[in-house]
Amino acid sequence: MSVAKAAGTKRNLLLCFDAFGTLFTPSVPIPSAYAVAATRHGIQCGDPKNPQMVATRFKRAFKEQSNSNPNYGKATGLGAEKWWGNVIRKTFEEFLQPGQQVPQALVTDLLERYSTRDGYNLYHDVKPFFDMLKENAAHKPDNKTAWRWSKTVVGIVTNSDDRVPGILESFGLKIGPRRIGTPDQRTAQVCLEDDISFVVLSYDVGVEKPDRQMFDAAIEML
Template sequence: MIPTRSFAQKKNLLLAFDAFGTLFAPKGHVTDHYAAFARHHGIDVPSKNANPSIKDAFRAAYKHEFKTHPNYGKAVNMGAEQWWANVIKGTLSHYLKPKQSIPHALVNDLLTHFSTSDGYTMPPDVMPFFKMLRAKKRKPEQVPEWMWDNTIVGVITNSDDRVPSILESLGLTVGPRRVGTSAERKICSSMDDDISFVVLSYDVGYQKPDKRIFDAAIEMGKETLADGPEGLDIQDFEKLYVGDSIDEDYHAAQAAGWNACLLERSEPSTWNAAEYDVHHRDDPNDQQPKKVDVIRTITSLVNWSPSEPKP
């Protein structure tokens, strides 16, 4: 079904995605990678009956670092690399023998591993969606199912600065525009990139669900348009955010003035025509009867259109 504009709807779309869990996900459990690399570097992580289990150790180390140094230690200029190094050491320190230490090479290998497609996979609905957008830019008349005249795609994420390299290693083109100094922000990006900009919580200084990270994305959209076709203004664009967390993504985006879709991805083996519809279900966190817009695949966005404003 090709959606139609039933009211005076804007013809362009500023579309932003969450990153982790939405555009990419780890290959298996993160701790399986930790254990394999640790064993390679001579640390004996038991495959069974470990106390604590490596999953519990990782969970505790992550929670400790998140509480001690929120937003990757932005307040103390720590940075994501040192932040994750602390998580790695906190996880694997339980399995050290007397006088054994965690090798720097182990930490570096894991950081590198989780910076590329070696550590991550792209869900099967993501690339077909971006290929459809590429085709729309080349020959708009051949992709009538995507009703938007112009689409700017960005990423808004609480993940760290490895996100662009991960996305590129998975086959997407990512523009260089980031929130930062004025010189950095003048680097040209293009609406022809699969992703024109990436907004990182570390750069902004605030994490989702804070409204300011979504406001930063609007500014990135404005700057992208400044380098794009003449005559377009960000006010001519609907704003849509897509993510897999009902609080940090769906509700946060709506509170910031964006439209939102909650991604509850189903297994590819169950996909059928109905899976490509936009579903509506009750919000379990809301005391008032309210429906949540849910999609099972990113390609379902071809069937999304903003709700008609109420008088």
């Protein structure tokens, strides 16, 4: 290959994003949402506008569950939904009156809220950015176009449980089926209509970033 031809050859691009705090963020502070929901279900836990006690107990409950059931409960077979249920119940345990229990309806409300767009805001530049990526990826590559890459693959690599794909889809993003530990991990075809080709979760890999296994898992998806 001549030097001129090699210099003009376009390379491929693997572009990976975090999810929470990068693509979406809580629509209101989580302790405030917890306090409002608890009050609605009959648990008095202070001023929802200044939920310091709820925030303190949430952090404690989260840490306790992380120690006893690591990786959002996957390490012990508990699973993410029951893991979060334990966190919610522990958060409000000290606010209960004698004979009172944390209502299952409260647990369900919070689980559902933070499993979809109801609990989050998508950053304003996310959709336009993914639209731009898809538009460029759809064009037949040639050395005259401004886009530098012959092929662009977009993935999510994030320390999280298994709710992330559903949250992103609830915002209207199209997520490909490829995910570590599933039958579609390597066999599913890449669709140009997808905003995100694959998802790598610490929940599936068993370690968190910055552990190299997380990034190796992303490479395995190619």
